[in-house]
Amino acid sequence: MAKELLAREWIKRWGKGKLQAFQDAFARAFGISLCLVTLEGEPLTVWSNSSLFCHSMMQNNRVRCLQERNHALQQTIETGKTTLSKCYLGVNFFFHPIVYQNDVVCLFYGGGFHSDEDGSEFNRRVNGNIPVLTKKQVYNVLTLLAETINLANPEVAVLVPTGQTTQDIPLLRQKLSHREIQIAQLMNAGLANKEIAEQLFISEKTVKTHVSNILSKMGLKDRMQLVFFCRQHNII
Incomplete structure (x- = not known):
């Protein structure tokens, strides 16, 4: 019970809405399924990009699936x-621990993806139904998730006084226009281009142009790198 309370405290300090938005954006970016769960495997957030294939397999093979998951x-x-x-x-899955107050409190x-190293006949038949990631992509998924969570860990964040910014914030404002900063903040919150367009009352095409300019000016490759940058520099 104590760890469950710590898990809920960790979620509260992050902000459940921001956590869900980050989870949704991360899952969409890599085409994987993702959820925050308790130490017993029960969901603490809503599943993002849930794999219908895995859901179907688990319903038909519940005992074996649960044994492998729990192990x-x-x-x-x-x-x-x-x-x-x-x-x-042959479907890949992972658990990443959330450490709070020196203990694993949730994961x-x-x-819901295949590795390009998987070469079985079964995998070749189902590859059209679930995504296939290269070995490098799998490494990037796990590394970026770990780094982003660590940087946004409330135990680290409290070391930065409220309202204090790093030296990179003025630099960011020098590089981006006011509108681009608005869009960068909404991207960081997990909003898609269409949602950003609706919120700012501009066209989706205009948003796409701004996104391209933001990534180019910041020397970033994609939206996930922008999210990582924002959390690294306390731009939330």
């Missing part, structure tokens, strides 16, 4: 490290 979950809790596993059907549970 990986316990391994993650015991080691405090991210665990990447593959179910008996990010993600997956």
Whole structure:
């Protein structure tokens, strides 16, 4: 019960809305399923980009799926490290531990993808239904998730006084226009181009142009790198 309370405190200090928005954006960016779960595997957030294939397989093979999931979950809790596993059907999944007050209090549970190294006949038949990630993409997913969570960890964030900014904030304002900063903040909140356009009363095409300019000016490759930059420099 104590760890469950700590997990809810961690979520509250992050902001459940921001956490869900980040989770949704991260899942969309990489085409994976993602959810924050308790130490027992129960959802604490709404599943993002939930894999219908995995859901169907779990309904038909619930006992075996739960055994494999729980084994990986316990391994993650015991080691405090991210665990990447593959179910008996060849679908990859992972657990990433959330450490708060020096203890694992909850976990990010993600997956629903194949690795390009998977070459079984079954995998070739179902590749059209679930995404296939290269080994490098899998590494990037796990690394970026870990780095973003660590940088946004409330235990770290409280070291920065409220309202205080880093030296990079004035630099950001020098590089971007007022409108571009608005759009960058909305992107960081997890809004899609269409949602940004509706909120700012501009066309979706204009938003796309601004997004391209923002990434170019900041020397970033994609939206996830922008989210990572914003959280790294306390631009939330």
